[in-house]
Amino acid sequence: MEVTVAKSAGFCFGVKRAVDTVYQQIETGRKPVYTYGPIIHNEQVVGDLEKKGVRVIPSEEELEKITEGSRDYPFPRRLQRDLRKESVRRGWTLVDATCPFVRKIHRIVEQESEKGRHVVIIGSEPHPEVEGIKGWARGPVTVISTAEEAEQFVPEAGKQVSIVAQTTFNYNKFKDLVEIFSKKSYDISVLNTICNATEERQTEARDLARTADAMIVIGGRHSSNTQKLYEICKEECKNTYFIETLVDLDTKPFQSFGRVGITAGASTPNKIIEEVQNNVRIKF
Secondary structure, eight states, X not given: OEEEEOTTOXXXXXXXXXXXXXXXXXXXTOSOEEEESOSSSOHHHHHHHXXXXXXXEOSHHHHHTOOSOOEEOOOOHHHHHHHHHHHHHHTOEEOXXXXXXXXXXXXXXXXXXXXXXXXXXXXXXXSHHHHHHHTTOSSOEEEEOSHHHHHHOOOSTTOOEEEEEOTTSOHHXXXXXXXXXXXXXXXXXXXXXXXXXHHHHHHHHHHHHHHXXXXXXXXXXXXXXXXXXXHHHHHHOSSEEEESSGGGOOOXXXXXXXXXXXXXXXXXXXXXXXXXXXXXXXXX
16 A cells, blocks of 8 residues: 655644744743643643643633633733733733734734725634634624625625635635625735645645545644645545544555545644554555
């Protein structure tokens, strides 16, 4: 069997930077350490951090209950402002682990809003990144994820429209949705804020899936970019399997495959990718 691992599989720059930031805070010996939400969508990494004393704060309500000195991570604009004030009062140290590419979108949304434009975010509404981006808008903001939503969209009267994207959104789908907006004759400014690493990862996954008998996509179940990789691979290769770790992999179907491709989401550690790769190679 021929096994090919995508070169772009695994941690991207932003994820590696965020995870390294938390481990660096642990190494300082100052406790406790908190993250506002899981630092990445990977249960194994989050679990390892918890063993080292890091606590995940899931909501603003839980955040308000903290009375000890602490460190906190990525926040929407309003929450950043409030936390800076609160940190002075409580003696907290705030460390912003937001990906620089996501922070760039925050600046764009804030600037476009200040110009009086209606901001459209192409992305998944419940995703924390999208929630954070929305928080930087000073005026009307709408999240669009489907063609139907794009067709039905109407900006506030007299408003020009600025379009940005969630960094991990499907690039081809983004282009299709932008095309719908372009046909509406609105005054539109399109800013493609999909991360270059995301585009590269999706393109490589698609190309690999086209020539593979089976594809293995590794990543957290709650990882948006991994879910999109799975969708892309599934379109090109019907034998596509979504797993979090080696434990989830049913190897029985692989006995009949000659070429297997492996890709992984941006929150997947290399250790997990290597375990899957080595297991498939050894068994077949």
